[in-house]
Amino acid sequence: MAEDVNTSLLGLLPEIILLCTAAVVLLMGLARRDVLRRLTQWTAVIGVIVAFVAAYSNDVQSHTTALGTFLTLLTCGIGLLLLFSAWEMPFAMDPAHTDRHYRGEFFAMLLCSLAGVSMMAKVNNLIWLFLALELVSIPTYIVVATGRGQSEAQEAGIKYFFLGALSAAIYLFGFSYLYGFSGSTQFSAITAVFQSDISRHQLPWMAILGLLLVLLGISYKIAAVPLHFYAADVYQGAATPVTAFLSFAPKAAGFVAIILLLGLTGWHFSSGPDVTIPALLTVMAVLTMTIGNVLALLQRNIKRMFAYSSIAHSGYILAALVAGPALVAGGGWAHDGVAAALFYLAAYSLMTVGAFAALIYMQGKADGAEDIDDIAGISSEHPMTAACMAICLLSLIGMPGTIGFLGKLFIVQADLSTGHWILAVFVVVNAAIAAAYYLRIIAAMYVREPWTPSHVRTTLAPRFAAALCAAMVIGFGLAPSRLLSDIRHAADYMAGSSGTVRLTVFKGRAKITSHFPTGSFGRGRRSSLLTDPLAGYARRSRLAGDQNSCVVKHEFIFARPLKKDTAWSTARLLPPSPVLERNPAVVALRMSARLIVR
Amino acid sequence: MDYALAVATALGALSIYLLLPRGRGSLVKTGALVGVLTLGAAMLYLLRWAGLQEGVSQGAGLNVFFCLFALIAVISATAVICHPRPLYCALYFVLLTLALAGLFILLFAQFMAIVLIIIYAGAILVTYVFVIMLASPGGNVTVADYDRVTTNPLLAVLVSFVLLGTVLQLMFIGKPRAFMAARPAGPVAVGMAMGHKILAGKPALADPKPTSKMGVMELLGVNLYSQYALPLELAGILLTISLVGAVMIARKNEPAAGVLGTGQMPTE
Numbered sequence A: 001m002a003e004d005v006n007t008s009l010l011g012l013l014p015e016i017i018l019l020c021t022a023a024v025v026l027l028m029g030l031a032r033r034d035v036l037r038r039l040t041q042w043t044a045v046i047g048v049i050v051a052f053v054a055a056y057s058n059d060v061q062s063h064t065t066a067l068g069t070f071l072t073l074l075t076c077g078i079g080l081l082l083l084f085s086a087w088e089m090p091f092a093m094d095p096a097h098t099d100r101h102y103r104g105e106f107f108a109m110l111l112c113s114l115a116g117v118s119m120m121a122k123v124n125n126l127i128w129l130f131l132a133l134e135l136v137s138i139p140t141y142i143v144v145a146t147g148r149g150q151s152e153a154q155e156a157g158i159k160y161f162f163l164g165a166l167s168a169a170i171y172l173f174g175f176s177y178l179y180g181f182s183g184s185t186q187f188s189a190i191t192a193v194f195q196s197d198i199s200r201h202q203l204p205w206m207a208i209l210g211l212l213l214v215l216l217g218i219s220y221k222i223a224a225v226p227l228h229f230y231a232a233d234v235y236q237g238a239a240t241p242v243t244a245f246l247s248f249a250p251k252a253a254g255f256v257a258i259i260l261l262l263g264l265t266g267w268h269f270s271s272g273p274d275v276t277i278p279a280l281l282t283v284m285a286v287l288t289m290t291i292g293n294v295l296a297l298l299q300r301n302i303k304r305m306f307a308y309s310s311i312a313h314s315g316y317i318l319a320a321l322v323a324g325p326a327l328v329a330g331g332g333w334a335h336d337g338v339a340a341a342l343f344y345l346a347a348y349s350l351m352t353v354g355a356f357a358a359l360i361y362m363q364g365k366a367d368g369a370e371d372i373d374d375i376a377g378i379s380s381e382h383p384m385t386a387a388c389m390a391i392c393l394l395s396l397i398g399m400p401g402t403i404g405f406l407g408k409l410f411i412v413q414a415d416l417s418t419g420h421w422i423l424a425v426f427v428v429v430n431a432a433i434a435a436a437y438y439l440r441i442i443a444a445m446y447v448r449e450p451w452t453p454s455h456v457r458t459t460l461a462p463r464f465a466a467a468l469c470a471a472m473v474i475g476f477g478l479a480p481s482r483l484l485s486d487i488r489h490a491a492d493y494m495a496g497s498s499g500t501v502r503l504t505v506f507k508g509r510a511k512i513t514s515h516f517p518t519g520s521f522g523r524g525r526r527s528s529l530l531t532d533p534l535a536g537y538a539r540r541s542r543l544a545g546d547q548n549s550c551v552v553k554h555e556f557i558f559a560r561p562l563k564k565d566t567a568w569s570t571a572r573l574l575p576p577s578p579v580l581e582r583n584p585a586v587v588a589l590r591m592s593a594r595l596i597v598r
Numbered sequence B: 001m002d003y004a005l006a007v008a009t010a011l012g013a014l015s016i017y018l019l020l021p022r023g024r025g026s027l028v029k030t031g032a033l034v035g036v037l038t039l040g041a042a043m044l045y046l047l048r049w050a051g052l053q054e055g056v057s058q059g060a061g062l063n064v065f066f067c068l069f070a071l072i073a074v075i076s077a078t079a080v081i082c083h084p085r086p087l088y089c090a091l092y093f094v095l096l097t098l099a100l101a102g103l104f105i106l107l108f109a110q111f112m113a114i115v116l117i118i119i120y121a122g123a124i125l126v127t128y129v130f131v132i133m134l135a136s137p138g139g140n141v142t143v144a145d146y147d148r149v150t151t152n153p154l155l156a157v158l159v160s161f162v163l164l165g166t167v168l169q170l171m172f173i174g175k176p177r178a179f180m181a182a183r184p185a186g187p188v189a190v191g192m193a194m195g196h197k198i199l200a201g202k203p204a205l206a207d208p209k210p211t212s213k214m215g216v217m218e219l220l221g222v223n224l225y226s227q228y229a230l231p232l233e234l235a236g237i238l239l240t241i242s243l244v245g246a247v248m249i250a251r252k253n254e255p256a257a258g259v260l261g262t263g264q265m266p267t268e
Helices: A002-011 A013-028 A034-038 A040-056 A066-085 A103-122 A126-146 A151-182 A187-196 A205-221 A231-237 A240-264 A276-297 A302-322 A337-365 A383-397 A403-417 A421-446 A461-478 A481-492 A568-573 A584-597 B003-019 B028-053 B064-082 B086-106 B110-135 B153-171 B186-199 B217-225 B229-260
Strands: A497-506 A509-515 A536-545 A549-558
Touching: A002 A013, A013 A040, A013 A066, A013 A103, A034 A040, A040 A066, A040 A103, A066 A103, A066 A240, A066 A337, A066 A461, A066 A481, A103 A126, A103 A240, A103 B229, A126 A151, A126 A205, A126 A240, A126 B229, A151 A187, A151 A205, A151 A231, A187 A240, A205 A240, A205 A276, A205 B153, A231 A240, A231 A302, A240 A302, A240 A337, A276 A302, A276 A421, A302 A337, A302 A403, A302 A421, A337 A383, A337 A403, A337 A461, A337 A481, A383 A403, A383 A421, A383 A461, A403 A421, A403 A461, B003 B028, B003 B064, B003 B153, B028 B064, B064 B086, B086 B110, B217 B229
Parallel strands: none
Antiparallel strands: A497 A509, A497 A549, A536 A549
């Protein structure tokens, strides 16, 4: 067990670096000398960069999964952009507030929250998962309440905190049912129990209730429909850099948590007969994107509009998750809902952080502009920033040539290829609705009358972040291959594998040979999550010959990548055949295979 | 669907709805009557269920201590949400905690029971009492409106009892054995098995060996520092963050007071 802790510690190196940086930044913010206090942001930036580099190293990657590595890299990358957006944070937005001391705390909170997001895919235990979700959330409650010295921020903080605590209680309740169902908080044990239940064709009530409550609770983190109503008020009340942070950190953490938890069930629901969870996810996805987009149409306040748009985008990602993971690791994009979801998550983070960074810069120039009229005609004064904003917004619409287009394309593809055409239709229709309100912002910036500039001094950091985001939105939109291969690796970890079992019968002898290529696990090979994934089903079986001399060939598809040594034991999954059951050798073989498995 | 159970749940919902404090014209007596009826019905149901459980229609009874603690827990929980005076609510909460601790001891989870008393009846309750005392300086006479009147009793009762009813239906679904057969794994199942035996009035530990270590602190400590070492560290980080955050929020009011108001203590 101690060995286990040490190996997972090496895999957690980026998170440890982030947390240590948070501690250092916390102290630097309290330094007596002004010089040191000025360096807090730089320290935070350096910490995030070091964590990014650490996540890239082979030593770390070999101790974690490809999904973990991908999420850490994404978190550090987006985190860097968010730090740039929040550069002047605690005081620039509020001229009356001259106390510069607590910006150390502010950046420390951001770093802790990023560490929580980053470790989300590395957890292997329900308790750890809960603590990681809270590590993401608690700092965000604090920065929402303190990021801005106005009563709206405090109102937003209170709302966000109390509803967040409620949602935490709900998913903790759900975790307790999952524990009651499986008798363990360890992911591997829970997976094993789910897989032993696969033959029942229906999940037991405890598992269903647990999953329902967990999905309900986590829908708060991702701002999906049953618990979405806080988003507008909180996004509006919080300081804009904090809002940008809220649109990334809790959302990424929540979606990865959902992917992990659905992974525990082996995703067999996407092909199995129990439709409770996929039906729930479908309804959630449709309601989330439709309500988000329709309400966004009605908003005049830009931050409220982004809040509803963030709800809508959660709906798109949920639509991707309904499609489930790829049946075969290393396959194409067509069937892979998980890869589509991860890609869209990365794309959405880039686009929305870029848009927020541009908005922060404009707000600095226009006395905290909130209403859409405040940024009318801003393009004449700040063509660069307006262009960055426009690019990000076009990508949010899903214009070809941008990363947002690819994201929507993959989601629609995954939904269509798995037969969820209703969801695909909803995604397309909603993308059209969304175009209306995004274009309204672009029109306001470019077409309407020039606005009178004010002379608030702001740093160039948010503008730099916005330009970086816009460049990446276009860059990854045109040349996505590197990002795609990373995400492929990450999603393959959830994907299935295929192979054949051949039963050869000849004159009273029966032999089983199997051929299962092991699933590709991406760069990180060791996985604490995967146990023997016997959750498979026969795709095709062929019988040639008669009772006494024949070859039966079954092609299997498994919900998870197989380990080599488990491949043989899958022989027990051979479906009964009326001809062969009369051959005693076959029966004996089947019995022995079953005995070995049990 | 178990209709007897559904009726009992609906009766419970009705009684809580009637008991919830309204400003005037409250129907406490009717509510209490319905509540007593519900409790009686629930007890009868459990008796029948426990009988079926053991395959004996006659003779098998409920464990007396279970009934006692359960009754105290349900009644005091009702009082916690229905009593018009906040301080009494807090005191009933202590009673509820003690009753729950009793139920945990019946399940041989001594550590859980003790921790429940120390943390809830000890630490959290003191905080509650402080908050209540500080929030209503004028004594019980001037309890604020939002403390006296339930804001949305119908919706609250509806939501909570639909959830409760669903869980109960699932628990008692089909044959009495189905619940146990659903998942015989791990310490939870052992606990559940003991719970069922206790319900049925049997000695819980016929074979004390497999459960002799349950609820013992040593096991908990070893687990915490071996298998759960990382989550434990993470919990420490969380607590640190919360402390820093509390200081941040508390200190923020100082410079902001010039913007928001006159910088004086808020008055009622």
